[in-house]
Amino acid sequence: MEDNKRRDDSSDRRPEENGEGGGLPRFNFMWVFILIGLGLLVLQVTKFSGKPENASWTDIEKWAKKGQIDRFIVVNPKEAYVYIKPDSLTVGDHATRVKSPKKTMFNADQPNYVMNIGSVEVASSKVDKINEAIIKEKKQQPIEMKIEDRINWTAVMINFGLPILIFIGLWIFILRRMGGGAGGPGGQIFNIGKSKATLFDNNSKVNITFADVAGLDEAKEEVMEVVDFLKNPKKYTVLGGKIPKGVLLVGPPGTGKTLLAKAVAGEANAPFFSISGSDFVEMFVGVGASRVRDLFRQAREKAPCIIFIDEIDAIGRARGRGAVQGGNDERENTLNQLLVEMDGFPTDKGVILMAATNRPDILDQALLRPGRFDRQIGIDRPDLKGRAQIFKVHMKNIKVSPEVTAETLSEMTPGFVGADIANVCNEAALIAARREKTAVDLDDFNYALDKVIGGLEKKNKIISPEEKQIIAYHEAGHAICGWFLEHAHPLVKVTIVPRGLAALGYAQYLPKEQYITRKEKLLDDMCMTLGGRAAESVVFDKISTGAQSDLDHITRLAYDMIVNYGLSDKVGNVSYYSMLNDSFNRPFSEQTAFIIDTEVKNMIENEYVRAKKLLKEKRKELDALAKALLEKEVLHRADLEVIVGKRPFSDPTPGESGHVPEVGTPSSDEAA
Numbered sequence: 001m002e003d004n005k006r007r008d009d010s011s012d013r014r015p016e017e018n019g020e021g022g023g024l025p026r027f028n029f030m031w032v033f034i035l036i037g038l039g040l041l042v043l044q045v046t047k048f049s050g051k052p053e054n055a056s057w058t059d060i061e062k063w064a065k066k067g068q069i070d071r072f073i074v075v076n077p078k079e080a081y082v083y084i085k086p087d088s089l090t091v092g093d094h095a096t097r098v099k100s101p102k103k104t105m106f107n108a109d110q111p112n113y114v115m116n117i118g119s120v121e122v123a124s125s126k127v128d129k130i131n132e133a134i135i136k137e138k139k140q141q142p143i144e145m146k147i148e149d150r151i152n153w154t155a156v157m158i159n160f161g162l163p164i165l166i167f168i169g170l171w172i173f174i175l176r177r178m179g180g181g182a183g184g185p186g187g188q189i190f191n192i193g194k195s196k197a198t199l200f201d202n203n204s205k206v207n208i209t210f211a212d213v214a215g216l217d218e219a220k221e222e223v224m225e226v227v228d229f230l231k232n233p234k235k236y237t238v239l240g241g242k243i244p245k246g247v248l249l250v251g252p253p254g255t256g257k258t259l260l261a262k263a264v265a266g267e268a269n270a271p272f273f274s275i276s277g278s279d280f281v282e283m284f285v286g287v288g289a290s291r292v293r294d295l296f297r298q299a300r301e302k303a304p305c306i307i308f309i310d311e312i313d314a315i316g317r318a319r320g321r322g323a324v325q326g327g328n329d330e331r332e333n334t335l336n337q338l339l340v341e342m343d344g345f346p347t348d349k350g351v352i353l354m355a356a357t358n359r360p361d362i363l364d365q366a367l368l369r370p371g372r373f374d375r376q377i378g379i380d381r382p383d384l385k386g387r388a389q390i391f392k393v394h395m396k397n398i399k400v401s402p403e404v405t406a407e408t409l410s411e412m413t414p415g416f417v418g419a420d421i422a423n424v425c426n427e428a429a430l431i432a433a434r435r436e437k438t439a440v441d442l443d444d445f446n447y448a449l450d451k452v453i454g455g456l457e458k459k460n461k462i463i464s465p466e467e468k469q470i471i472a473y474h475e476a477g478h479a480i481c482g483w484f485l486e487h488a489h490p491l492v493k494v495t496i497v498p499r500g501l502a503a504l505g506y507a508q509y510l511p512k513e514q515y516i517t518r519k520e521k522l523l524d525d526m527c528m529t530l531g532g533r534a535a536e537s538v539v540f541d542k543i544s545t546g547a548q549s550d551l552d553h554i555t556r557l558a559y560d561m562i563v564n565y566g567l568s569d570k571v572g573n574v575s576y577y578s579m580l581n582d583s584f585n586r587p588f589s590e591q592t593a594f595i596i597d598t599e600v601k602n603m604i605e606n607e608y609v610r611a612k613k614l615l616k617e618k619r620k621e622l623d624a625l626a627k628a629l630l631e632k633e634v635l636h637r638a639d640l641e642v643i644v645g646k647r648p649f650s651d652p653t654p655g656e657s658g659h660v661p662e663v664g665t666p667s668s669d670e671a672a
Contacts, residue, residue: 036165053097055082055113060143061130067140068094072127073111074147077120081111120147198274199298206266213263214393215386215418216256222377223247223264226352230268230304233350244374245342248312249356251379254419257356260379261308264354271305273298277314280334288315288334296341296351304350312355318364335364342372381417384410390418394425401439409445414511424448454499454506461498468630470536471496471505474546476626477535478507478528480618481611483640486649487524494625495634504546519567526554527607527614534611535622554607558600568599618644 060082063069068088074080089098089112098112117123124145131142200206210220229236229243236243249257265272273295280288299307315334342353355373357363367373382390387410395406413421427448432440451457463471475494482488489509496505533547562568564577571592579587586593615622621644628635628643641647 052081052111052114055115057115057126059113060115060126061133063088064130064134064143065137065140066092068092069143072143072145074117074120074123074145075150078116078118080115080117080123080145082113082115084112199302200265200272200274205269206262206272208259208262208266210263210267212393213256213260214389215382216260216379217386219249219260219377219379220263222375223260226264226306226354227268230270230306230350230352233304243352245371246353246355246373246375248360248368248373248376249354249379250360250376251358252381252417253358254417255379255381256418257358257379258308258310259418261306261310261354261356265306265308268304268306270350271302273302273305273307275307275309277309277311277316280315281331288330289337292334292337292341299351305352307351307353309353309355311357312367313357313359313362316355316357316363316367318362335367339366339372381415384414387413387416387421390421391425394422398425398429399439401441404440404442404445408442412445412449420452424452427451450499453508456499458498463498463504467504468496469626470540470544470546472626472629473535473539473622474532474544475505475507476622476629477531477533477538477611477615479531479625479635479640480535480622480644481528481531481614482507482509483644483647484614484618485524485528487518487521488528489525490637490647491640492637493634494629494640496629497633519561522557522561522567523603523607526557526604527611529554530604530608530611531615534608534615538612538615538619539622539626554604555600558603559596561603562596562599568596568603570595570599621645 060069060072063082063084066088068084069082070085071083072080073083084094084098088094094112117126127143127145134140134142213220226243226247233243249260251257262272262274275295280291295307299305315331315338317331317335319332319335353373360368360376368376388406391406391409395404409424413424416424424445425448428440428444431447431451432444435444437444475496479491479494482491489511491507492510493508494505495507498504499506529550530547532550533543536543536546562571564575566573566575576587588596624643625635625640628639632639635643
């Protein structure tokens with residue numbers, strides 16, 4: 001197997017890489033156009049080097065009477081060429097006027113003089129008069145006027161050939177760009193249908209291993225069989241076992257799907273083809289299917305190997321869903337070819353297809369059936385322990401102070417995925433460097449979290465005292481409602497410092513990591529979100545545009561509760577989630593739509609009234625908290641306990657440390 005592998009590797013290399021051909025560069029058609037252009041330039045220069053002198057009819061009459069004219073040729077209706085006899089070129093005024101250029105293939109028949117004759121009739125009349133005078137004197141032979149059709153090939157090439165060459169060059173350039181770049185005979189003209197997958201093999205090895213993948217313990221256990229099969233295929237084939245043809249990685253963006261696929265290739269030490277689903281789709285009909293065939297052909301030659309298609313939903317979308325007639329033919333043909341190829345290779349050859357998507361609900365069912373993608377591995381957001389493992393991986397390259405631990409940071413980042421954690425670590429390092437510190441401390445991570453969650457701090461944004469008071473009461477309303485509602489997330493931080501593009505303030509909460517949510521919890525969250533607008537109404541008896549993001553959140557939440565989760569008594573235990581995604585038409589009647597809209601409005605209005613009632617009861621605490629926000633601008637959990645007292649409900653324990661961190665999920669507010 002190793003010998004075959006070495007032969008495959010050597011056959012795929014170019015001759016110059018194998019030491020053949022003396023390292024000659026590959027042929028490129030652009031050199032042809034460059035040489036043609038240089039040839040035209042040389043032709044143009046040599047054609048007109050030593051340009052003939054101009055002559056007049058007086059000169060012609062004088063030279064004819066002396067017998068010095070050899071030929072008089074009219075080459076076009078307005079121009080004539082005059083040729084002087086060779087023995088006369090060195091006498092008289094010819095010795096100073098005639099410049100004899102070096103004879104070349106381009107100017108071998110170049111005249112000695114050129115003159116403008118006006119027309120052939122005028123020239124014929126002039127020549128006849130000169131010949132009459134010569135005949136009377138009987139001294140010399142009369143001159144003979146010849147008319148010849150000569151083609152100026154240089155002008156023809158410039159006027160006709162050059163535009164054609166430019167058009168051909170532009171066409172080849174466009175084909176090269178569509179074909180995926182330069183390289184190969186013909187400059188990729190015939191490589192449009194070739195696979196654009198990036199190959200990682202012995203020459204460009206994947207250096208990522210399972211040690212670089214943290215927080216995905218369950219997923220790593222699932223793909224370990226793939227690695228073991230690529231290393232020891234006989235262990236399974238002897239017992240009659242068949243390794244899954246396809247492994248589909250499903251999860252939210254940034255959870256590490258692509259990283260896990262590369263780790264599988266790095267652990268197995270096998271060739272790894274990496275390509276995106278969008279690389280199969282082109283404007284040319286049939287290109288996607290051709291690239292699929294070429295990709296699997298290369299994979300069979302490199303077996304055992306792994307094919308990884310990222311964002312497979314670009315070509316794997318269910319056929320016929322929301323399609324315009326003739327609009328999706330190319331994408332569907334590509335999907336059909338992929339289905340055929342996955343059926344065509346046997347499971348004992350070691351070609352394993354891995355794919356990743358964050359939208360498994362839109363994939364075609366034929367793609368997900370057993371025999372194609374046999375195994376689906378769900379990669380969810382990491383839990384507390386998983387986030388700590390991810391922080392340890394990213395903190396290896398960062399110089400942190402001893403007070404900073406991965407466990408503490410994981411408690412501060414509920415709901416964060418691997419990409420978010422990597423961004424936080426990088427931002428913290430940049431902030432510490434900007435502050436000229438020798439190590440990244442917890443304050444830098446706190447600032448980085450604020451920046452990632454709320455956006456860049458707007459220190460120069462000018463806010464009037466009246467607006468600042470409205471913002472303070474708005475955020476205080478969120479905080480008071482969250483503090484005195486049993487099922488709401490515990491608040492850990494509230495600020496009126498403007499951040500991002502439109503957020504004039506926000507409150508951060510520490511959500512409990514749970515997988516089932518009760519209706520009471522959702523209603524408390526809705527009431528807490530409406531606390532900002534309710535506070536404005538209670539205090540100022542007026543409302544503003546600052547609750548736009550709050551209203552958007554609760555509206556979506558209310559519709560989800562009624563339409564998707566079946567949490568409405570009037571609508572009943574029904575869910576339209578999948579049907580709403582499958583069709584542009586509503587899967588319910590107008591009467592049901594009216595009931596849904598009415599239920600949403602009633603639910604939101606009830607929680608709004610509930611929030612106003614709670615804030616009226618806690619008006620003293622609301623005023624105290626708003627006053628403190630105007631003074632300090634940022635308040636933490638400890639400050640709230642001093643101002644409004646202990647929270648009357650037990651909070652979820654975030655981790656073994658037993659303390660509540662200073663960062664959580666934000667609730668930002670916007671102003672017009």
